[in-house]
Amino acid sequence: MVAVRAAGIRDATLREHALKSAKSACLNIAEAAGRASRADKARVFAIARGEVGELIGAVEIADVAGDAVAGSFERCAPIASRLIALLTGLVARR
DSSP: OHHHHHTOOOSHHHHHHHHHHHHHHHHHHHHHHTOSSHHHHHHHHHHHHHHHHHHHHHHHHHHHTTOSOTTHHHHHHHHHHHHHHHHHHHHHOO
C-alpha cells in the first residue's frame, strides 16, 4: 500500500484502481487468516493474489504512460512479485 501511494499516480482512475486493489488485497489476506478450512483460506488468498496482479498492472500502466513518479513500477514490482509468490504458496496448501 505504501509503495502504491508513493508511486504518485496522477491519473485519477488508475490511482483509485491501484489503491482499491491494494486495500482489497490487504483485507482479503486478513480475511483468509481468519478462515477455518484450508480450502476456504486458499480461495480468499487466491482473490488477494488477483488483486495484487491488478494493482501492479495499474502501477505499470501509469508508469509507462508518464502518469506516475518515474521508476514506480521498478520499485513496486519486486514487492508485488514476492507477495504473489507467497500467496501462490498459500493457495497451493489445500
